[in-house]
Amino acid sequence: MAEIIQEEKQKGGKRRPKKGSTHIDMTPMVDLMCLLITFFMLTTAFSKPKVMEIVLPDKIKKDQKIDPPKIADSRTLNIILGPDDIVYWYPGKPDASKPLQKTDFSANGIRQILLDRNLALFKKIEKFQKDVIAGKINIQPDSVRTAIKALKNDDDTGPIVLIKFYKKAKYKNLVDIIDEMSIVGIARYILTDIYPIEEVMVETALASAPKTLTPPIAKK
Amino acid sequence: MPKIKLPSKSPHIDMTPLVDLFSLLLTFFMLTATMKTSEPAPIDTPSSVSEKPSPDANIMTVVLAKDNRVFFNVDNGKDTILHFRTKILEEMGKRYNIVFTPAELRQFEQYGTSMGVAMNDMKAFLAAKDPKVKSALEKGIPIDSVDNQMAYWVLYTREVNPAVQALIKGDADVEYPVVKKVLDILQDKNVSRFSLVTNLRKVEVTSDKK
Numbered sequence: 320m321a322e323i324i325q326e327e328k329q330k331g332g333k334r335r336p337k338k339g340s341t342h343i344d345m346t347p348m349v350d351l352m353c354l355l356i357t358f359f360m361l362t363t364a365f366s367k368p369k370v371m372e373i374v375l376p377d378k379i380k381k382d383q384k385i386d387p388p389k390i391a392d393s394r395t396l397n398i399i400l401g402p403d404d405i406v407y408w409y410p411g412k413p414d415a416s417k418p419l420q421k422t423d424f425s426a427n428g429i430r431q432i433l434l435d436r437n438l439a440l441f442k443k444i445e446k447f448q449k450d451v452i453a454g455k456i457n458i459q460p461d462s463v464r465t466a467i468k469a470l471k472n473d474d475d476t477g478p479i480v481l482i483k484f485y486k487k488a489k490y491k492n493l494v495d496i497i498d499e500m501s502i503v504g505i506a507r508y509i510l511t512d513i514y515p516i517e518e519v520m521v522e523t524a525l526a527s528a529p530k531t532l533t534p535p536i537a538k539k
Numbered sequence: 540m541p542k543i544k545l546p547s548k549s550p551h552i553d554m555t556p557l558v559d560l561f562s563l564l565l566t567f568f569m570l571t572a573t574m575k576t577s578e579p580a581p582i583d584t585p586s587s588v589s590e591k592p593s594p595d596a597n598i599m600t601v602v603l604a605k606d607n608r609v610f611f612n613v614d615n616g617k618d619t620i621l622h623f624r625t626k627i628l629e630e631m632g633k634r635y636n637i638v639f640t641p642a643e644l645r646q647f648e649q650y651g652t653s654m655g656v657a658m659n660d661m662k663a664f665l666a667a668k669d670p671k672v673k674s675a676l677e678k679g680i681p682i683d684s685v686d687n688q689m690a691y692w693v694l695y696t697r698e699v700n701p702a703v704q705a706l707i708k709g710d711a712d713v714e715y716p717v718v719k720k721v722l723d724i725l726q727d728k729n730v731s732r733f734s735l736v737t738n739l740r741k742v743e744v745t746s747d748k749k
Binding site for chain 2: 342345346348349353355356359360362363367368369371372373374375378379400404405426430434443484485486487488489490491492493494495497498501502503510
């Protein structure tokens with residue numbers, strides 16, 4: 320190691336001056352290193368933030384006239400995101416006489432509803448992924464996503480989900496619902512504006528719901 | 540019987556292996572360190588299952604803070620060698636009839652985080668030394684239809700760097716109308732493909748009924 324043991328030689332009458340030990344005290348250096356390591360460990364951002372890609376359709380200019388694409392009522396599923404993470408949904412056309420169905424973002428909430436409707440496609444994707452993992456299908460990892468996209472494109476059984484936002488919804492709800500779409504493997508969904516009639520429906524649903532919290536009465 | 544003489548040991552502990560290990564760890568952390576970028580407002584991003592890592596360069600980030608202020612950032616902090624930020628600020632200055640001095644442009648280039656300053660406060664913001672004064676000026680970039688400065692930031696950033704990707708980094712509790720406005724601005728400026736910054740979470744779903 321870093322120490323050199325010198326034997327004291329004594330020759331004749333001449334005495335050499337006693338040599339100091341060549342030991343270097345490394346404690347301060349270790350202290351400093353400890354500090355620096357701690358600093359770097361705490362400031363390092365290991366988990367890079369992830370991103371979720373979404374694509375919006377091009378905006379239709381006011382002078383342009385494009386008929387909205389026609390979709391079957393039976394396949395549409397409308398989701399309205401309300402305040403406090405409440406999810407309202409109804410199938411088909413808006414109908415003010417029918418109350419909105421209420422659910423939430425839990426695993427048995429909106430995910431189950433979407434999964435039930437999208438089961439055929441979901442099973443296809445699931446089987447494909449299992450085959451890839453089991454090695455039955457030899458495919459590059461990059462092309463897995465493309466293959467799943469192709470499966471989604473070919474699908475014509477799953478629901479067409481229209482996602483609408485009540486004005487009190489939060490950004491988190493937007494991310495969550497798009498996330499549910501990718502979890503369940505919904506092929507077709509779109510973010511659209513809420514209709515006035517749907518806003519009224521949400522408001523009636525909110526008013527009829529039993530209030531768990533009594534709002535504080537403001538004194539004037 | 541003679542006593543067995545134990546060799547007298549010095550109480551020194553040999554620290555060399557310790558030092559070796561520490562220098563290794565230190566080098567590792569120094570080389571892998573990518574500093575956490577601080578934001579002018581705390582942003583608690585929501586979680587998603589997406590595993591795509593966020594890009595490092597050629598990005599513009601619209602930051603939505605909890606108090607509905609909107610911030611804007613190009614390339615996550617300080618300017619790259621391509622000097623996009625100076626060009627963007629010059630264009631913005633032309634639009635709003637403000638002439639920036641080279642010193643101010645350099646200040647803008649070196650500014651490390653996203654900013655949420657209206658254009659008429661920009662000069663004061665760049666001149667300010669006190670962080671308190673700076674944060675007081677950060678009222679968020681106007682996004683309403685009367686004075687839609689965010690739209691011009693997006694427009695000029697795309698003009699200066701056509702390869703730029705749009706990111707939205709929002710706090711989980713931002714209200715939807717603000718999000719909607721930002722999405723509308725992006726859509727208006729023909730940015731139809733963009734990414735939302737999220738944290739990773741794991742979700743297991745199978746088609747089997749429980």
